[in-house]
Amino acid sequence: MVPLNWYIILSAIMFSIGVVGFLARRNLIIMFISIELMLNSVNISLVAYSHYxxxxxxxxxVFFIIxxxxxxxxxxxxxxxxxxKNNPTIKVDEINLLKG
Amino acid sequence: MSTAQFFFGYFAVMLTGLSVLVVTRKDPIHSVLWMLVLFVHIAGLYLFLNAEFLAAVQIIVYAGAILVLFLFVIMLLNLRNEERVKKFQTQWPLGAGAGALLAIFLCLIVGKVIVLAPLGRYSEDAVNGDGNLMAIGKILYTEYLFPFEVASLVLLVAIIGAVVLAKRRLE
Structure with a gap:
């Protein structure tokens, strides 16, 4: 029998990797993929709680989160x-229209 | 070590490694393809937790719809000249440190989680009687009927919003 804690720790580690990806990458699309990664890690913990x-x-x-x-x-x-279309770049540090 | 723990260990190592691969690849296409492998492994973990319906939904919706959408957008944007520049922002050590701190705190907090709530009535045997899908359907269409309808509204707004945002200006 696998303890519940293992699933929750796995979920926490995946969530943190998603956070690092969101904060550190320059590519807007990979930042979006990191958000999907974080949502999926939360789904894992929810399904584990649901089972236990x-x-x-x-x-x-999880159905609604998806x-x-x-x-x-x-x-x-x-x-x-x-x-x-207006500004052909997806590097987030060059998207600074709100900088003033 | 029991068989269940062995399989969990496989999934844990693969999911962690694939997550790192997803956030560190330079080419967004590679990132999305590693994400596909990651989603298949997450679906395997759901099967492991007796959530067959969610395993199927994970493959169909995430791998089948969302990732294809990502691939189409990457193809439409034609990013060839963007790939040669550096891939991390200048403040990436700060982001990595914040993520590591978050991981340590979360593991310290949930590492000793004790569940005191009473067990529900959907035990493994009760659900396996007439299937995971029927059990979920019965709850979804009775107790959660209103959120289910709201979810359809959310999807409708997303469809209209995506079309309005991405269409060309009509002169």
């Missing part, structure tokens, strides 16, 4: 395309 508590609520929650992740990816990529 013998309740299906965690799995329902819905929101799909919506977020579609909107985010549309924003990237809209931005790229």
């Amino acid at each position: 508590l013998q309740s299906l609520r965690g799995q329902i929650l 819905t929101v992740a799909a919506a977020e990816a579609a909107i985010g990529l549309a924003i990237i395309i809209a931005f790229y």
